[in-house]
Amino acid sequence: MSAVPQTVAIESNPRRRSYAGGALAFARREFRDAMSSRWFLLYTMAFSALAVAVSFMSLSGAGSQGFAGFGRTTAGLLNLIMLIVPLMALIAGAGTIAGERERGTLLYLLAQPVSRTQVILGKYLGLALALVCSLCIGFGVSAGALAWRAGGVGLGSYATLVGMTCALALAMLAVGTLVSAMSRRTGVATGVALFVWLALVFLSDLGLMAGSILFKLRVQEVFGLGALNPLQAFKMSVIVSMNASLDVLGPAGVYASQAFGEGLPWLLGSVIGAWTIVPLAVAVGAFARRGSV
């Protein structure tokens, strides 16, 4: 697969290309590279298989009452998504700049008539598209399994779940890209990305749990600090879309529902949006400064 002929096709008329067009060319290149790499295929297959398995397990025994526990399926999928998707996106992002720096190909890219911002944004866009495709395939297969076993229960919630998961992937990809833009070697970038993953998935929540007990934090503090974590914001927005309320998350959830009401999904969405835009902006700045070194 990797033995593709290494064609060199220089742009015929570079001056004609618009700013966005230049970035899109890089996006397309990045997308094709992702498609032809094995890790991508592996992630897609693993995510699909796990999603289908979780759906089946969650639905086992649900059929006899003509009632399918979609909430339970979502709960199972939520855990899976919060583990796998950030890992996928962070690792994919971490490889994008640092890998080409290490191989020396970045010099060649920067010699093209495009700006550094175009290069990094294009790369981000291509990877983002590849990730979204990968997730959509996994969710699509899982939706097929759900339709087969459970009928059309919770269609709207499922669509929201897909959308929010893509948003989470984009945010984590932005963080991964930032790590990559600041690293010289892929190994370092991957290591840092893994640590970020560990911190977001486990350490911050466990720390906040301990802090909540030790310092007797009030509900608004627990909710505020918890919602800063993009993974928790993702989880809460999925639950809000399913239940129209966060009451299943106890006092902190009830507080959030009452304090923010209709604005809660927007608040949580903006947390995830901020986790996308801020790292990406910093990455663009860092890449513009460092370039190929």
Next chain:
Amino acid sequence: MRAILAIVISGGLALVAGAAPRAVSELAALIDAAPAGTTVVVPPGEYHGRLRIDKPIVLDGEGRATIDGGGEGDVIEIACAGVTVRGLRIRGTGKDVSSEPAAIRALAGETTIEDNQIDDALFGVDLREAPNSVVRRNTIRGKDLEPGRRGDGVRLWWSHGCVVEDNRVDRTRDLVFWYSEDLTVARNHVTGSRYGLHFMYSHSTEIVGNELTGNSVGVYLMYSNRIRLTGNVMTNNRGASGYGIGLKDCDDITLEGNALLANRVGLYIDNSPSSVDSAGVIVRNLIAFNEIGFLATPNTHDNRISGNAFVENEEQAATNGRGDLARNTFSADGAGNFWSDYAGFDLDGDGRGDLAYEPRSLFSSLMATQPNLRLFVHSPAQQAVEFTARALPELRPSPMFTDPAPLARRPALDLPTGTSERSAWPMATLGAALVGGAAMVCLALTRDGRLHVGERRIA
């Protein structure tokens, strides 16, 4: 020719008369003229105003007459015993909660209220000291008000021996029963309300085959004793309280063959039974897909919980506060309950697990005393805490209760069917669209071999 013209004109007049609203006083005159005990058929049409019935008659709209109260006070008031109101469309009560305006208010017993369609009503049917009455096959829909300002769909006040059955109620406050005994409450369907069925100090009642969906609480029994709940379905009751069934200070309750599905809490028990010599019986229910299957205050005791299926509740059983449920019995005659998360085995094949079911989740016990931690359910961090507790046994809490003989297989419960199945096609279409869309993007972006800038990599 002239005869035909006359018929056409009179027919047209009749149509006009039928369409234009008439005054309720026309109806009152008909009732005045009718002898007691006879049936008054209401001529089809729409009547405006408020009606008071003080003679034992049958008032029958045959589904073609409407009475509109005009948004003031009660619409129909029944002031003597033995009245039947049937087949009317009734709408437009007042909306001031403090004066409790109702579509039909009965102030005397032996009243029958059936086959009416009630809309835009603060209170639907209000029986005040109206014993031995029947409320049957009515459709009741509340006003578009926030829950705190709504009235009750059906309210019984000091009305013993009544039957409330086959009503469909949407968007009201409660179907509430105050100080009323020996009732039959069957096959009602309540949606979008606060408490589906709400019992206050109302004893000795059968609650059978009701369907309570999307309310804040399905059935809430308070200070009410000797009640049997059988074959009811409670689905998706969430919100502020969010219980399928809630019991507060109730003695001698029997819950048998109910389905409690996808509520925030399936069964909530607050200090029931409360008397020393009484017991609660909770048998052969299906408690599934709730956030918490069975939640109880830590002082709860003397419930016999056996033959139930606890299936895939996020938390199967929990207490709200420090304490356990050990003073309840989780088996009868050597048979316990089915727990979908039971990790034991049944080597001797007698249908009972060989190890006791003893829930001892560290995260659950943490949440019981630190409710704020519930924010972290459904997340890998929660799994990490549970994993730690399994790896380090000294961290494991003592069991919340013991089911000595958990059922190895899910019992075949004779339960009513719940929510009807929906078509699988939209979900299948969504799946196909996701896969197809992704595949098309992949194809479109990788189809032609030309790269516009650069190359893949330098060899």
